[in-house]
Amino acid sequence: MATIQIDAERCQKCGKCVQICPTIFAQHTKGAIPHLLDTTRCIECGHCVAICPSEAISHSSFPSGTIAPIQPEQLPDTAQFMELLRSRRSIREFSKRQVDRALIEQIIEAACFAPSSHNVQSTEYIVVQDPAMRQQIVELTIAQYRQWRKLLGNPIARTLTRLVRGSTGQATLDELREAFTNLINQYGQGSDPILREAPTLLIFHGDRHIGFAGVNANLALQNASLVCETLKLGAFYTGYVVAGSNFNPRLARLLKLPPNHKIYAGLAIGHPRFHYKNWIERKPTQIQWF
Ligand SMILES: Cc1cc2nc3c(=O)[nH]c(=O)nc-3n(C[C@H](O)[C@H](O)[C@H](O)COP(=O)(O)O)c2cc1C
Ligand code: SF4
Ligand code: SF4
Known part of the structure; x- marks a missing residue:
């Protein structure tokens, strides 16, 4: 207390x-x-x-050393901050150079400043830089997608889907199966569609029993991705790993995930091979005012 x-x-x-x-x-x-x-x-x-x-x-929770004066002159103005938001892109082409530990620590520090429901600060981190472990993660993720593809091709599952969801449901399953097949084929042809050769994978996990743990982790990820931009690092959200990890206990074991913890977000990070020249406008959005 x-x-x-x-x-x-x-x-x-x-x-x-x-x-x-x-x-x-x-x-x-x-x-x-x-x-x-x-x-x-x-x-x-x-x-x-x-x-x-x-x-x-x-x-008692904030002893000396945990409090620092805000320096307004250090804050970006709106134009600068908007430029940062507009210029952040999902980077999927990386050089082989590993990201320094100090930079990863800075990225995690930025992530920790994200808001969290009831200030639980529930997000925990796993940094994977070991090439062998990274490769195992890619393989286990692909294995999960192989399993899903098999399931999607199962005649009983297909008949049930048609009965419950009709032809639209069936078409969605077919699209998914095709997407998974593409992913598996790309991997089979020697490329890495899961981590795109990024040298670092930053995993955001938390206790699944904590309310909003997933939202908290994803807010933390967004802080991390923005600070990557300021550090001239590239990053993208590793949705395939996140989706696969929740169904593959071997991945949880490999990462020594604590009991009841779930991977909620993942960021592949590296030094970008290319730098973007332009930012591109987003689609017009729908806004309702009352
Ligand atoms: C998912 C989520 C739900 C939240 N819900 C509420 C809320 O209902 N009411 C509120 O006052 N604050 C809410 N917050 C704000 C948190 O209490 C706040 O982020 C936390 O206390 C840390 O404070 P800070 O954001 O000022 O750093 C929420 C934050 C998150 C991420
Ligand atoms: S909830 Fe926050 S503002 Fe209120 S007493 Fe605790 S630390 Fe201070
Ligand atoms: S100075 Fe104001 S903010 Fe500080 S303890 Fe007194 S009443 Fe609270």
């Missing part, structure tokens, strides 16, 4: 800490020092410490 104290001498009695707290940790009456109420529901988000203008709050 968090221990929170307010230094009466430092407190300016502004009440901001009480107003921004997502739980009701204290009560504030105008011109008075906040009166601590229930700190047991504190989610350790640090908002109170971050907003206090006079460093009057000491919170």
Whole structure:
């Protein structure tokens, strides 16, 4: 349980800490020092410490060294940030050069700053840089797609799908089967359609019993992918690995995934072989205003 104290001498009695707290940790009456109420529901988000203008709050979860002043001049303006968002692309062509450990650590640090439901910070990370292990992941993923392709060709499964979903369902299955066949064939011809020869795979996993663990992991991934862009690294979302991993216990064992953990996201990372010259507009989206 968090221990929170307010230094009466430092407190300016502004009440901001009480107003921004997502739980009701204290009560504030105008011109008075906040009166601590229930700190047991504190989610350790640090908002109170971050907003206090006079460093009057000491919170057991945030000892010295965990708090730093925001430097507004370091923040990108909207134009700069939009340029970053527009220029980020899924990079699938990499040089053979491995990504330095320090850069991966920086990417994970960026990921950790993503929001998480109830501030659970549930996302954990696995970094795969070992070429043999990386290859095993590719092989196990392909094996999973082989199994799925077989299942999609099963006459009983096809008849059942036709009965339940009609001809549209059948067509979807056929499309999937064709896509899986292409993937397997590409692999058979010596290319790597799963990780695209990226030297690093960053896996985002979490306890499946934690609410929103998947959303939290994917928000973390997006932070990571944006910081990759600033580090001049290329990255793409490894959907095939993520989808395959949830059905292949051998992959979970290989990665020493803790019990009850699930892989929610994966990012293949490397030094890009090419640099893009232009950004391209997205499709017009549908927006409803009320
Ligand atoms: C999936 C998800 C659901 C969330 N739902 C709520 C919510 O319903 N109400 C709320 O006040 N904050 C919500 N949050 C915000 C989190 O509480 C917040 O991200 C966390 O406390 C960390 O604080 P920060 O985002 O200021 O770093 C949600 C965040 C995520 C990722
Ligand atoms: S850390 Fe967050 S939840 Fe806890 S008291 Fe401060 S503002 Fe409230
Ligand atoms: S934010 Fe800081 S200064 Fe303001 S009331 Fe809270 S403890 Fe006091």
